[in-house]
Every structure is written in structure tokens, then in C-alpha cells.
Amino acid sequence: MFEKLSARLEQVQEFENTPVPPSRWKNNWSFVGMYAGEHTAGTEFVIGPLFVAHGVSAGALIWGLLLGNILAMLSWAFLCAPIAVKERITLYYKLEQICGKNLTILYNLVNALMFCFLAGSMIAVSATAVGIPFGLPMANLSDWLPNSFMWIIIVIVVGLITTLVAMLGYDTISRFAGYAAPWMPLVFIAAAIAVLPELGVTSLGNFWDIAQSKIWTGVPLEGQSKFTFWHVLFFAWFCNMAMHIGMSDLSILRYAKSWKAGFGSISGMFIGHYFAWLASGILYALFLQSNQGSLEFAPGPIAYYAAGVAGAACVIIAGWTTANPTIYRAGLAVQAVMPKARTWKVTLIVGIVTTLAACFPALVMRLLDFVALYGLILMPMGAIIFIDVWLFPRLGLRSNLAAMANLNWNWAAALTWFITLASCLALNFIGGIEIFFLGLPGWFIAVILYLGLNYVYQPKLLSTTSTLSS
């Protein structure tokens, strides 16, 4: 049975090493629906409330999300999509051409680890809803370690079920996610609308006053740092940095008919991020109003209070449908290191690691920091791809260096990656720049480094490698 499923899964991996032919290109509109579904997920139940916890003011949130989400859409449209339709290959194949097989394997391992933690946070989110009928004591904002044996048990059960489905029934859960996509945003919005009267909103006219005084008050909870307009803007822009600036969505947009499909991301940004984050923030504000001084943080109970069984089901489904493909992708990334291993075995190992990570509430409580870190770590490779495609030919440098010189490890790319991240760390520790903002200077550092290193590296390689002779 596993061999049959593995064979089926292998069939899904089409055009891994070849450009997508025109016969398989998709209408630009199809990406609108895809992005809407992908970005209304379990993470939205966490991010919106965390903005409330970090004392974002109403005005800072509204404008920060508006501009940040527009910048994210423009990043997809102008940075990622043009390269995707030009090259029509996956991110991993492009990285192999530029960086070499071994450096790409390292990238895959890092990416897999990030996927594991992301999936783990989503398993934890689902667990908060599963735990409702069992009276599960929920974790606090400051918790890093599990707070009860029951939490560990429920997380392990949810994690193992998610892993099993990822191993055996990926097609089914992926289809199920498609069914849930139109329903989920409605649950978010409905839950928020229903609790507005309890917050004191009696009409649209007094919504703004209540928003400023009771929901997004500008005062952070105890122990939480203060977030400003700039935090919100940069988080909304960079929360998916791995996908747009980091070029992970080359693998998706390579199927687009034109680069304009990148604008389809607007649906995900404004339905999934903008409105869902506002809605979940409203739910959390009501919880805080009813539980003064509480630092408990659990999406399940607050959704259940506002929307009943539908709300709890939405939390479970949102977490599950995010965790499932993420565990699968992590498995694929790890399998690049162990190509002879069976897919289901690799997925099982990845799922176990993910489930163990999910036991630690810190993955949920520090999700904003983790998401920012995720994008930051993978961003330099996106910068490398960008200038390799657009600038190198214009500057007389060779693109796809690893493919041309038969390299397994492109030292210019590797040093760019490592030094960029070290520089970002220095900016954080010495310069005091918070992680949410590091992607911007980091991108320019990566661009300058890769350009400079190639001016030194390529001539040396040219003099010792005959394959580079023109």
C-alpha cells in the first residue's frame, strides 16, 4: 500500500527538473483562489491576537496592515512572478543551477526544519480546540514548556493523526482544504461580528471608538513588547518573505500564464491576512475583557465562545490543513538528502519531530518572531536568484554558475548566505534592530555581497575550469 501511494505521490512531482510546458499553464485567475485559500489558515488565529497582546493601536494596525499587505503583493508580482514565468522551474532546481547540489541540500534541510516548527505551531493551535471538551488548561503568553500532561497527550494525538494523514492520505486532506477554503474566512468574520455587541459596538458608527479603547488599545499586555505601525507594516510585508522575496513561490507561479498572476496574491493578503487578523484580534480582545489580567492564550476556546462548534471546528481544520502540507513539504525537503529512503518513512520521521516540537507552547506564543526568522533565514537565497537572473547578464557575469562550472557548492552563494545572516544578527545584537525589520537591510547586504564575491570568484573559477571558457 505504501509503495502504491509513494508511486502516486511521485506522479504529483511533475516538471521538477524541466520547465513547465505551455499546455500546463494556468489562467491567472486560478491563483487568486489558491492564494486566498493558502493564506487563510491556522496562523491567522494566532497572529491577530498577538498584535492585540503587543499593544498595537487601532490606527497603526489598519494602516500598517494595508501598506504591508500591498508591499507583500508587489513583492510577489514584481520580484517572484517575473522570474517564475521566465524560468518555469522549481525553486530547488534553480538553486541547484546557481548554488550547486550540496548547498541546495543544506538549504533544503534548513527549510525542512522551519517547516517542522511551523507545522508544530499549527498542531498546537488545533490542540487548543481539541482540548475544549476535556477542560484542557491552556498555556499562557509567557509559557515555553508544556503546562500539563493532558496538553502533551492531546498534542501527540493531533500530531500523530496529522502525520498519518500526511503519509497516507495527502490527496484527501488537500482536497478537504479546498472545500474548507470558502467557509473558513466566513467563520472568522462571523465570529468577530457576533461578539462586537459584547465589546460595546452597537453600530458601525461607534466601531472606531471601541476599536481604539477596547480592542487595539495601544497598551501591551504584561511581559509583551510594544508594537508600532512599523512593526505591523514590516510583519505584514515579510511574514511570507520566504515565498516572495525568498522565491519559494517560483514553484507555484511557474504554472502562471503571465507574471501578472503575482497580483493574485492580493486575495490572500486581504482576505486571509487583513480581515482574518482583524477578526481574530477582536475575538481575543473580548476574551481579555472577560478575563481581566489573564495571560492565557488559546485560539480554540475563544473561537468556540464566539462561534460554537463551527468556531472550534474552524480552528482544528485551519491548523490541520496548514500542518498537513507543511509536514509533507518538509518530508520532500529531507528526502533530498536521503533520496533512497521511502517517502512515507521520511514523512513519519518529520512528523514525529514536528509533534515533539508542538508540545512546547513557545511555538505559538512566539509565532511572530518565528515567522520573521523563517523568512529572514531563507531571504538571502532569493536575493541571489534575483540578481543572478536580472543583473549578472547585464554586468558580464555568468548566471547559473554551479550548472556551468559543474559545482556542487558555490562558495560565493554560501558566503553570501552566511555573512548576510551574520550581519543581520549583528544588526540585531549591536544595532538593536528588531528581527521584524532585518529583511530589508539584509536583502541589500545579500545583493552587494553576491555581486562583489562573484567579481572575485568567477574569474578564479574561469582560470581553473575549462567549462567556463567562452
Place this chain on the structure above:
Amino acid sequence: MNKYIIITVAIIGLILTILPSILVFTGQMDMSTHKLWMTVGTILWFLTAPSWLKEKPKI
């Protein structure tokens, strides 16, 4: 004919997911009834969506 019935029920399901909350906001429905109708809408949607939306799995 069956297809149109399925689509109609599916859309009713989605409407029942959001409409009760608007009625709560306007004071025409209490929270318990709103949660009940949301549950009904959810069930109707998931019973009919697989027949209406025949999407291929995506990676």
C-alpha cells in the same frame, strides 16, 4: 437538476455561516441560536462542497 440542488444547499450553508452573526449584531438573534445556525450551515456546506467543488490536490 441534482447539481443545482447541491449548489443551492451549499450556498445556503455559507449564508447560514455568516448571516446569523449579522442578526446577533443587530440584536435580532441571541448567541446560542447564532451558534446553532452556524453549525447547521457548516454541516450543509461540508455535505455538499465535495460534490460541487471537484478540485485536484495541490502541493
